[in-house]
Amino acid sequence: MSFAELGLIPELQRAVTEAGYTEPTPIQKQAIPVVLQGLDVMGGAQTGTGKTAGFTLPLIQRLARHANTSTSPARHPVRALILAPTRELAVQVHESVQTYCKYVPLRSICVYGGVDMRGQVDELRRGVEIVVATPGRLLDHVQQKTIAFNQVEMLVLDEADRMLDMGFIPDIRRILDMLPEARQSLLFSATFSDEIKKLADRMLKNPQLIEVARRNTVSETITHTVHPVSAGLKRNLLAHLLRHAPDTQSLIFVSTKVLCGRLASFLARHGIAADAIHGDKSQVQRSETLEAFKAGKLRVLVATDVAARGLDIDDLPMVINYELPHTAEDYVHRIGRTGRAGRQGHAVSLVCAEEKPRLAEIEKLIKFQIPQQDVPGFAAEPDYDIAGSSRSKRERAGAGKSDQEPSRNSTTRPKRSDKPARGRSNPGIAPDGFDFSKPYESTVAGTPLGETPENAVIAPSEPRPSRARPRPVAVLLGGLGRK
DNA sequence: AAAAAAC
Incomplete structure (x- = not known):
């Protein structure tokens, strides 16, 4: 025809x-x-x-x-x-x-x-x-x-x-x-x-x-992988994965604009050609960034769901869900950016304990189980299977560390409990002292190094200069009813 | 639950 x-x-x-x-x-x-x-x-x-x-x-x-x-x-x-x-x-x-x-x-x-x-x-x-x-x-x-x-x-x-x-x-x-x-x-x-x-x-x-193509089905040319990982190690794992696929262009999805920008600059600071696209960027920036990515000048594009649907980027080999989307349907849309027109594609998802219910929803929708693969040095903590309860979160926050109990955070920030609690021994703090899993908390430059896996690939870098934050910590904590 | 979109 x-x-x-x-x-x-x-x-x-x-x-x-x-x-x-x-x-x-x-x-x-x-x-x-x-x-x-x-x-x-x-x-x-x-x-x-x-x-x-x-x-x-x-x-x-x-x-x-x-x-x-x-x-x-x-x-x-x-x-x-x-x-x-x-x-x-x-x-x-x-x-x-x-x-x-x-x-x-x-x-x-x-x-x-x-x-x-x-x-x-x-x-x-x-x-x-x-x-x-x-x-x-x-x-x-x-x-x-x-x-x-x-x-x-x-x-x-x-x-x-x-x-x-x-x-x-x-x-x-x-x-x-x-x-x-x-x-x-x-x-x-x-x-x-x-x-x-x-x-x-x-x-x-x-x-x-x-x-055509029954709704909520995914292309057969896409391979799906889930890497179980604790929230605090996600970005280290991401850097690790990117390093082990050096010539692969990838689109990385996150669920907030703040994280989007931070993750992109984190990667950029560690030598990966990365930029961010989200709705708070100017239209000129959005267009330029997308063009640069399409032209191959950027290796990594970090995006909110502004890019989840419809965007057609030729030959995009890999989509990474840094966080699982909140609705299962969005998973289908996001990974639809790869494996297009009969080409091979990879859909990789970094999944922490709190996201397991979402993973189950996604698997129900796409009607198959996504193979799970531990990455050596980044495997999720033993209570990975215990999803949801706040007690397990508190335990997880202190997992692997006996010296310090970050009770302050785990009790005052219920809504952010999927993020690692802040603390000196928190593996979520990168060697450069930048904990971008905490959108509104400033991180003191030179925070002692957390327990980073041996094969983590984050190169040490200059301490990040402290800079003004959009909202003071006290206001945020106050708003959440601290003490 | 977060994102996007007119000024």
């Missing part, structure tokens, strides 16, 4: 061939003919299945029926709207649009926040048929009257379930209310919850259901 057989016009076939594709993926085989007919679509597909080309190609062809070669802006009204939940995702979809528009006289733009509006306004004024956007900035343009929706023929909602999670639904509703009734609409979502169905009812007319 070729793209020509799906009914694509020569201009698109040529662009597809030049992009290096010969055979349509299952979702493309299903979606392209249906969209070409002008029907509404409710689509369920994982990322990495070719979903984006599955809707951009027929969308472009529909618009190309009446493409206008005039240079007059008035001849280039907005005719298609594609909405995505994150800026990176919008950029990526737009790249696909641009690739396939190469031999078709249609103009497109990507519109998102965090950057100056003027450039976008100028481009809109010159006339564009296809707008790829994140909802907030799009509404901003509506308010400024720099965009008009009265000629919109097609609407695509990508990653609708994520939009829902992110609270975009009111924005989506407002946009829907402004669009012409007579239009073709496509909705893509990884899950079909009641809320998604409600949105689909409102947005789609007589939708064709397209679903």
Whole structure:
């Protein structure tokens, strides 16, 4: 089966061939003919299945029926709207649009926040048929009257379930209310919850259901590994793993923005080309970092779940879950960044005792047990199997050390008990005295070395200069009801 | 539970 057989016009076939594709993926085989007919679509597909080309190609062809070669802006009204939940995702979809528009006289733009509006306004004024956007900035343009929706023929909602999670639904509703009734609409979502169905009812007319690759299944080309490890040794283990795979580019997921930045600078300070991407970084930084990673200038990208879904990085061989995600579904999304398009991929998870329930949930969802592998020198403490009870946490906090009982922390910080208690003999303190498992506590430079395994690879480095912290310790502890 | 997204 070729793209020509799906009914694509020569201009698109040529662009597809030049992009290096010969055979349509299952979702493309299903979606392209249906969209070409002008029907509404409710689509369920994982990322990495070719979903984006599955809707951009027929969308472009529909618009190309009446493409206008005039240079007059008035001849280039907005005719298609594609909405995505994150800026990176919008950029990526737009790249696909641009690739396939190469031999078709249609103009497109990507519109998102965090950057100056003027450039976008100028481009809109010159006339564009296809707008790829994140909802907030799009509404901003509506308010400024720099965009008009009265000629919109097609609407695509990508990653609708994520939009829902992110609270975009009111924005989506407002946009829907402004669009012409007579239009073709496509909705893509990884899950079909009641809320998604409600949105689909409102947005789609007589939708064709397209679903490939059963939801929450993972690619067969990915090998999964769990390394049991105590929380305090995680970053040492990470450095160890990275060192033993020197030519491997990897994407590392953490669950908070603070840890994200700290882990990246920790790795960078130890000679690994690493940077961080998360929502508190400026959009310029986010774009530059992602580009540097894609270009191979960074070996390691540390990310929050901003990067969990949809991001397409070619040939990414390894994803590491520094912390397991809080919902099992996010595991599927995160590791979906590797092993794409039939390639081999590795999904490695560093799991401490408190995360075992999450691991069980993940294994239930993906329907198989992930092999566990102890790394010599980093194996989790004996009570690894005792998940959850605060008593075991307290014991664990002092595990292997008899000289000091860090009772202060273990009793006053119940919510952070999965992190190692602070103390002189805490193995969570690295040789440089930097304990980044404690987001809000400053670490005194020159803290005596903890019990680091013999084969730990952290090189000694300069004591970290003490610097101002965003929030004083006393305030935080007070807030948690200390004493 | 945390993350993301408009100014």
